[in-house]
Amino acid sequence: xxxxxxxxxxxxxxxxxxxxxxxxxxxxxxxxxxxxxxxxxxxxxxxxxxxxxxxxxxxxxxxxxxxxxxxxxxxxxxxxxxxxxxxxxxxxxxxxxxxxxxxxxxxxxxxxxxxxxxxxxxxxxxxxxxxxxxxxxxxxxxxxxxxxxxxxxxxxxxxxxxxxxxxxxxxxxxxxxxxxxxxxxxxxxxxxxxxxxxxxxxxxxxxxxxxxxxxxxxxxxxxxxxxxxxxxxxxxxxxxxxxxxxxxxxxxxxxxxxxxxxxxxxxxxxxxxxxxxxxxxxxxxxxxxxxxxxxxxxxxxxxxxxxxxxxxxxxxxxxxxxxxxxxxxxxxxxxxxxxxxxxxxxxxxxxxxxxxxxxxxxxxxxxxxxxxxxxxxxxxxxxxxxxxxxxxx
Amino acid sequence: xxxxxxxxxxxxxxxxxxxxxxxxxxxxxxxxxxxxxxxxxxxxxxxxxxxxxxxxxxxxxxxxxxxxxxxxxxxxxxxxxxxxxxxxxxxxxxxxxxxxxxxxxxxxxxxxxxxxxxxxxxxxxxxxxxxxxxxxxxxxxxxxxxxxxxxxxxxxxxxxxxxxxxxxxxxxxxxxxxxxxxxxxxxxxxxxxxxxxxxxxxxxxxxxxxxxxxxxxxxxxxxxxxxxxxxxxxxxxxxxxxxxxxxxxxxxxxxxxxxxxxxxxxxxxxxxxxxxxxxxxxxxxxxxxxxxxxxxxxxxxxxxxxxxxxxxxx
Numbered sequence: 001x002x003x004x005x006x007x008x009x010x011x012x013x014x015x016x017x018x019x020x021x022x023x024x025x026x027x028x029x030x031x032x033x034x035x036x037x038x039x040x041x042x043x044x045x046x047x048x049x050x051x052x053x054x055x056x057x058x059x060x061x062x063x064x065x066x067x068x069x070x071x072x073x074x075x076x077x078x079x080x081x082x083x084x085x086x087x088x089x090x091x092x093x094x095x096x097x098x099x100x101x102x103x104x105x106x107x108x109x110x111x112x113x114x115x116x117x118x119x120x121x122x123x124x125x126x127x128x129x130x131x132x133x134x135x136x137x138x139x140x141x142x143x144x145x146x147x148x149x150x151x152x153x154x155x156x157x158x159x160x161x162x163x164x165x166x167x168x169x170x171x172x173x174x175x176x177x178x179x180x181x182x183x184x185x186x187x188x189x190x191x192x193x194x195x196x197x198x199x200x201x202x203x204x205x206x207x208x209x210x211x212x213x214x215x216x217x218x219x220x221x222x223x224x225x226x227x228x229x230x231x232x233x234x235x236x237x238x239x240x241x242x243x244x245x246x247x248x249x250x251x252x253x254x255x256x257x258x259x260x261x262x263x264x265x266x267x268x269x270x271x272x273x274x275x276x277x278x279x280x281x282x283x284x285x286x287x288x289x290x291x292x293x294x295x296x297x298x299x300x301x302x303x304x305x306x307x308x309x310x311x312x313x314x315x316x317x318x319x320x321x322x323x324x325x326x327x328x329x330x331x332x333x334x335x336x337x338x339x340x341x342x343x344x345x346x347x348x349x350x351x352x353x354x355x356x357x358x359x360x361x362x363x364x365x366x367x368x369x370x371x372x373x374x375x376x377x378x379x380x381x382x383x384x385x386x387x388x389x390x391x392x393x
Numbered sequence: 394x395x396x397x398x399x400x401x402x403x404x405x406x407x408x409x410x411x412x413x414x415x416x417x418x419x420x421x422x423x424x425x426x427x428x429x430x431x432x433x434x435x436x437x438x439x440x441x442x443x444x445x446x447x448x449x450x451x452x453x454x455x456x457x458x459x460x461x462x463x464x465x466x467x468x469x470x471x472x473x474x475x476x477x478x479x480x481x482x483x484x485x486x487x488x489x490x491x492x493x494x495x496x497x498x499x500x501x502x503x504x505x506x507x508x509x510x511x512x513x514x515x516x517x518x519x520x521x522x523x524x525x526x527x528x529x530x531x532x533x534x535x536x537x538x539x540x541x542x543x544x545x546x547x548x549x550x551x552x553x554x555x556x557x558x559x560x561x562x563x564x565x566x567x568x569x570x571x572x573x574x575x576x577x578x579x580x581x582x583x584x585x586x587x588x589x590x591x592x593x594x595x596x597x598x599x600x601x602x603x604x605x606x607x608x609x610x611x612x613x614x615x616x617x618x619x620x621x622x623x624x625x626x627x628x629x630x631x632x633x634x635x636x637x638x639x640x641x642x643x644x645x646x647x648x649x650x651x652x653x654x655x656x657x658x659x660x661x662x663x664x665x666x667x668x669x670x671x672x673x674x675x676x677x678x679x680x681x682x683x684x685x686x687x688x689x690x691x692x693x694x695x696x697x698x699x700x701x702x703x704x705x706x707x
Contacts, residue, residue, distance in 0.1 A: 081600050102606035114601035118619045127615070128605035175605075 002057060002092035002105075002182035002215055004078065009051040010086035011073050011239075014044035039239065043085075047073045048239045051087070060209055060216040062230030064223060065262070070239040071219045072187055078217060079108050079185050092182055107176035108185040111192060113168040115160040115175070121147075122156040125175045146174040149211055150204075166197045170204070177212055186218045190225060202228060223263055227251070235259050253381075257388040260314045260381055266342060266353045268381070269320060273313035275306070275382050275391070282306070284313050284380050287327045287348055294378035300392040301382070311391065312383040317342070317353040319379035326374030334365040345371060450678035463674075470678030479657075487658040490644070491636045494572050499632055501580040503625060506587030507613055510594075522588075525581025537646035540574050562651035571647060571656075586628065587621050594620035626698050634691030637683045659683050 039046040048070040055061050063071035076082040078089060080101030089096045096104050107128075115124050122143055129139045147153040150170040160168055169189055176184055189205075190198045202225060209216060209229075220226055226233045227247040235242045235250060235258075243255040254260035260268045273286040282293040282301050293301070322343070329345035329352060336358075343354040343365055354373055356365075365371065382391045418425065445460070450470060452463040474480055505525065512518040528536070543549050544560040551557050560566045594617050602612045641660035648656040659679060667676025 079600075079604060081603065101604045106604065108601070108604050110597045110601060112595070112597050114595065114597040116598065116602075116615055116619070118622075119615075131606045131611060175601075 003090075004053075004055040004183055004215060004217070005090040006051055006053045006055075006074070006078070006087065007090070008087040009048060009074065009077060009084060009089065010046070011048040011070070011077060011082060012041070012043045012046050012085040046239055048077070049086075051239075051241060053234060053241070053244065055215060055217065058213055058215055060218065060229060060231045061234060062218045062220060062226040062232075063234045063236060064220055064226035065236035065242075066221060068238075069236040071221075071234075071236050074236075075108075075185050075187055075217055075219045078183070079106055080104055105182040106185055107179050107181035107183075108187065109169075109172050109176050109189045111188040113160070113172040113192075115168060115171055117160055120157050120159055121152065121163070121171050121174075124160070124171060125156075125178050128175065128179050142178045142180075143174075146178045149177070149208065150174045165193050166201060169193065169201060173205075173208065177208075180212075181214065183215045183217060184212075186216065188220055189218075190220070190222070198222075198225075205229060223265065227263070233263075235262060237262075253390065253392065254314070255390055255393055257312060257314070257383050260383070260390075264316055266317045266355070268314045268316050269350075269352045271313045271315075271347075271350060271352075273311055275309055275311045277301075277306070277308045282382075284311070284377075284382060286313060289325075289327050289374065291375060291380060292377045293380060293382075294376075297378065297380070297382075297392060304391065304393075306382075306391045310385050312385060312388070314381035314383060315375045315379060317355045320352065320354045320373050320375050322354055322356055322371050323374045324372060326372040328370060328372055331365045331367060331369040331371060333367070341365070343371070345373070347373070446677065447681055449674055450681045452674050454673040454677070456673070466674065470675045471682060473675065474679050474682065479662075482654075483657060483659050483662050486655060487637060487639055487660075490568055490571060490658060491639050493568055494575060494639070495632055495636065497572050498576050498580070499629065501576045502583035503587050503621070505580055505584040506591055506621070507617060509584065509588055510591045510617065511609070522581070525584065527581075528578040529582035531578065533640070533642045534646055536574060536578055537643060540570060540647065544570065561647070561649050564652045564655035567647065567652045567655040571643065575643070586624060590621040590624040591617055623702075626702055630691065630695050630698055633694040634687055636690055637687045 039049070051070075051074060053061070063074060065071050073082060077084050078091075080096070080099065084097050091104060091106070116127065119127065125143045125146060126139045129142060134142075143156070144153065147156055150173060152167060152170050152174060155163060155167060155171070160171065163171065169192075172189070186205075190201050193201060206229065218225075218229060220229075230247060232244060232246055233250050234244050237258050243250055243259045245253070250259060250263050254263060254268075257270070261270070271286050273284050276283045276285055276290075280298070280302060282298050283290050284293065285291075327347050329347035331343060331345050332351070333344040335342040335344070339358055341356045341358060341361060343356055345352050345354060352373070354371075383389065384391055448460050449463075451465060451467055452460065453466050454460065454463045509518060509522065512521065531539075541561060545551070546557045546559045550560070560570060598616045599612060602616050607615055637659065639658050639660055641658075641664055644656055644658050645661050645664065648661065660683070663676045663679045663683075666672045666679065
């Protein structure tokens with residue numbers, strides 16, 4: 001149990017040789033200084049930069065973002081598997097930049113389980129304790145306690161190859177928790193499991209977290225995992241933090257277009273619209289339909305002294321409603337999802353998704369049907385056309 | 394109950410996989426014939442037909458009369474060799490050279506592979522590997538020439554030691570010279586197979602070991618050794634199977650009249666008897682004796698390894 005502070009952390013992967021650098025420069029001579037959206041400098045490729053985060057004791061932090069955004073690199077820097085190019089990593093009040101991984105008092109769960117194939121489950125779980133010269137009866141007690149928590153006692157004498165994916169991941173978690181680490185790091189631990197098992201293991205991790213009271217750093221690209229597990233979520237893109245907040249905060253108040261599009265399933269609908277300020281009131285106007293923003297949003301926009309301007313309007317599919325009047329659209333596809341129907345419509349050349357609860361459905365929607373949709377003023381997100389940032393921030 | 398049904402499912406899965414393979418084989422048998430026929434023919438022509446020559450070991454072979462025209466002498470050549478006063482010396486020399494060669498030479502490429510695997514820079518690793526592989530391409534005779542020059546009384550080794558020993562005339566130095574030069578020449582090249590096997594060691598597993606607190610030796614023991622263990626065992630079985638097949642050329646090229654006590658081995662004896670003295674029948678019998686011992690060692694070692702290694706062997 002410990003707090004973790006990352007202060008302006010930076011990771012640069014240096015060029016292997018001068019020749020590589022020249023080659024890269026030649027390749028990118030006609031392009032801007034970006035490759036796969038990561039910044040390229042004279043030092044090398046910058047994978048993570050300006051990463052500052054205070055993780056409280058016993059907090060569950062989830063790093064989420066698309067592939068290559070730097071989330072795993074950040075976790076590996078905390079683990080000590082990657083050198084930190086700049087900034088400070090502090091665990092439990094001590095600077096850990098140059099401390100060996102084994103001395104950081106951390107444990108890590110890997111995506112591919114990383115179990116020693118020639119050892120039994122018991123030996124796998126006991127391995128780190130053995131290396132620390134823990135007494136045999138103490139090792140036995142800890143291993144059996146962890147096995148009981150994870151419900152793998154019956155597999156202790158088996159080798160990893162005789163276990164299913166879910167069981168292996170439990171063993172991997174068990175191996176981490178026997179050490180009672182100050183910080184538990186998890187690098188996409190559920191990615192290799194099928195959807196059903198992933199849901200089960202997600203619930204297991206939530207239960208585990210309540211039992212083993214430690215600080216968690218969890219990396220995933222799956223927003224559902226991020227939303228369900230994290231006390232706070234760190235959304236990353238191209239090596240930068242995009243937003244840090246509780247699941248509710250990032251869902252209800254996305255800081256920019258990227259976060260708005262990344263969090264939420266199906267993805268948020270975006271429209272080219274106009275923000276209009278009329279005295280102390282704000283309206284968004286979309287295809288002739290004018291919706292007044294609610295008091296809270298208005299207050300935030302007023303605080304930022306936002307003026308009338310063209311904006312990117314974001315409305316989540318679950319907040320978009322079919323109505324008699326509103327923005328006209330034509331039905332493209334109607335997907336029956338059980339409790340709701342995902343209606344894909346085309347509004348002025350844009351694809352829009354509307355979630356219609358099955359109970360509210362008066363009739364079926366067919367290809368080419370004309371519908372109208374609208375939304376409320378408290379769920380409309382207004383983003384600057386120039387900076388992609390939420391104008392409320 | 395669940396376990397039974399799982400095993401039944403696994404069994405039926407295995408059967409259906411085998412069935413699919415058979416169906417595929419039946420449908421595409423021509424492909425297999427095209428690919429396998431040349432190898433099959435080459436094996437028959439160059440490996441099995443020459444085995445007929447084994448008959449020479451049981452005859453007083455005369456090249457003019459041919460194998461079947463020569464006088465049949467049964468096991469006479471074998472008796473002659475086994476009762477010869479020099480038999481034990483040749484056998485002991487051969488065994489010492491190969492057993493010590495195996496003891497010193499077998500671990501060398503494995504250690505080299507572990508060391509190479511620790512080099513993080515791919516370019517540096519490539520350069521070092523190139524340097525290590527190069528001696529393998531030097532012919533044995535050239536290598537022996539180099540060794541003779543280096544170990545000559547006025548050679549580099551004596552210059553460095555400040556002595557003037559004639560190492561090539563010392564029977565006690567022969568085995569060290571033979572084995573050390575063999576390691577220098579072959580260890581780099583032999584490490585390729587282990588380096589390749591080590592590349593299969595899971596990177597995540599290694600990182601997990603680092604976080605668990607394993608030092609380099611413990612990492613090798615927990616992650617790298619299990620990754621190459623099967624390869625090492627197979628290589629070991631093969632090496633034991635060749636224990637009597639000490640290369641003739643090198644021993645002959647390093648041989649001097651004064652180190653014969655240690656350097657005369659079965660293969661050099663076969664060469665001298667067979668080709669120099671023209672005693673083909675006797676020489677073939679000695680060669681066959683050598684091969685039979687090799688086969689016995691191979692089979693014994695394989696079954697021993699299988700017992701120790703969960704049934705894994707050749």
